[in-house]
Amino acid sequence: MAGLLIEGATIVDARGERSGDVLVREGRIAEVGDVRTATDEPVLAANGKYVTPGLIDCHVHLCYEGGPNPQVMAKKSDVQLAIEAAAHARATLLAGITTARDCGGRGFVETQVRNAIRAGIIEGPRLFTSGHPIVKKGGHMSYYARQATGPEDCASAAKEQIGMEVDWLKVVATGGITSPNVDPKVAELTEEMIRAVVEEGRRAGRPVAAHAHGGDGIRNALAAGVRSLEHGTFLDESMLGTMLREKTFLVPTLVATRAMIDAGTAKGVPEFAVRKASEIDPIRRKAFAEAVKRGVAIAMGTDAGTPFNIHGENPKEVALMVEAGMTPMQALEASTTTAAKLLGIDAEVGLVEPGYRADVLLVGRNPVDYPEAFRTDLAAVVQAGRIVRGP
Numbered sequence: 471m472a473g474l475l476i477e478g479a480t481i482v483d484a485r486g487e488r489s490g491d492v493l494v495r496e497g498r499i500a501e502v503g504d505v506r507t508a509t510d511e512p513v514l515a516a517n518g519k520y521v522t523p524g525l526i527d528c529h530v531h532l533c534y535e536g537g538p539n540p541q542v543m544a545k546k547s548d549v550q551l552a553i554e555a556a557a558h559a560r561a562t563l564l565a566g567i568t569t570a571r572d573c574g575g576r577g578f579v580e581t582q583v584r585n586a587i588r589a590g591i592i593e594g595p596r597l598f599t600s601g602h603p604i605v606k607k608g609g610h611m612s613y614y615a616r617q618a619t620g621p622e623d624c625a626s627a628a629k630e631q632i633g634m635e636v637d638w639l640k641v642v643a644t645g646g647i648t649s650p651n652v653d654p655k656v657a658e659l660t661e662e663m664i665r666a667v668v669e670e671g672r673r674a675g676r677p678v679a680a681h682a683h684g685g686d687g688i689r690n691a692l693a694a695g696v697r698s699l700e701h702g703t704f705l706d707e708s709m710l711g712t713m714l715r716e717k718t719f720l721v722p723t724l725v726a727t728r729a730m731i732d733a734g735t736a737k738g739v740p741e742f743a744v745r746k747a748s749e750i751d752p753i754r755r756k757a758f759a760e761a762v763k764r765g766v767a768i769a770m771g772t773d774a775g776t777p778f779n780i781h782g783e784n785p786k787e788v789a790l791m792v793e794a795g796m797t798p799m800q801a802l803e804a805s806t807t808t809a810a811k812l813l814g815i816d817a818e819v820g821l822v823e824p825g826y827r828a829d830v831l832l833v834g835r836n837p838v839d840y841p842e843a844f845r846t847d848l849a850a851v852v853q854a855g856r857i858v859r860g861p
């Protein structure tokens with residue numbers, strides 16, 4: 471693997487700001503500081519620019535197309551989904567997302583995409599997948615998810631996903647926005663059903679992510695011992711206390727409701743989805759601000775692929791988290807070190823330090839002063855030492 475010298479940058483990561491060069495060898499950061507003497511490596515000039523860790527999106531759906539209604543997926547073959555998911559993975563990487571967790575696909579297409587990326591056949595972020603979401607019979611996303619009828623069936627469902635070599639398991643604890651006839655406030659899988667998945671996952675070393683909006687569902691998921699709570703709309707004081715105690719991560723996905731509201735029925739988003747998104751958006755922003763204040767671990771996630779939440783526009787979430795109550799440095803941590811911790815790879819990615827994987831971005835403006843910079847001023851994307859998007 472070729473080396474690279476990123477010369478004359480200001481380095482910005484969760485440890486703060488400092489100036490220096492970044493020497494990359496064999497896909498890893500070998501040295502940071504004044505390393506200009508070691509220049510038989512190709513040089514990426516970075517004067518006046520900022521080097522940050524690659525961003526981590528902990529909630530994408532590579533099988534979703536980002537069109538007005540995700541249920542069109544039901545009409546697509548696995549082959550079609552695979553071609554689309556591969557393109558979505560590439561767009562995600564080129565946007566500066568060097569690592570991502572897929573929170574639900576169909577036919578293990580997203581897991582095959584992961585394998586193809588790993589084998590160097592296609593380009594995409596380093597990917598963690600969760601297979602089919604496990605849902606209540608007839609519940610949210612049942613048009614493609616694995617529907618389960620009780621704790622025993624939930625354990626079987628978990629085993630099926632694990633058997634296909636997913637990295638995570640995904641459960642749906644409440645209704646959601648994008649399916650008709652379900653209410654985000656209403657609990658779906660019971661605590662016992664979620665616990666059956668958590669226990670199966672624990673035996674196989676697979677943590678569980680829980681989709682949850684309403685309070686009853688959030689309580690069920692937290693009591694069952696999930697690792698991350700997705701969305702977390704109706705989080706209250708006592709649930710936030712449980713998250714702190716149990717070290718549960720929150721993945722807020724603020725951009726998802728915003729994208730549906732902005733596009734609206736004018737662009738074809740179903741009326742029921744716009745209505746639910748509009749109702750939920752202010753509530754989840756308040757819960758998010760409270761979670762930030764209480765110091766709950768928050769990992770960046772977008773729900774990319776949901777209506778008009780386009781693969782490749784993921785860094786929008788960074789600026790939205792700042793708008794909703796984080797400092798820009800907190801948003802950077804959520805998108806790098808904290809996300810890496812959720813995925814169990816924090817010793818390897820998330821910082822610009824010797825020994826870390828050379829997943830770094832070159833940004834034209836300082837994201838700590840200007841959190842939109844990842845989207846508006848991204849100059850280069852380096853993945854494991856290879857320039858995948860160049861200046």
Ligand SMILES: [Zn+2]
Nearest residue numbers: 529531573773
């Ligand atoms: Zn999702």
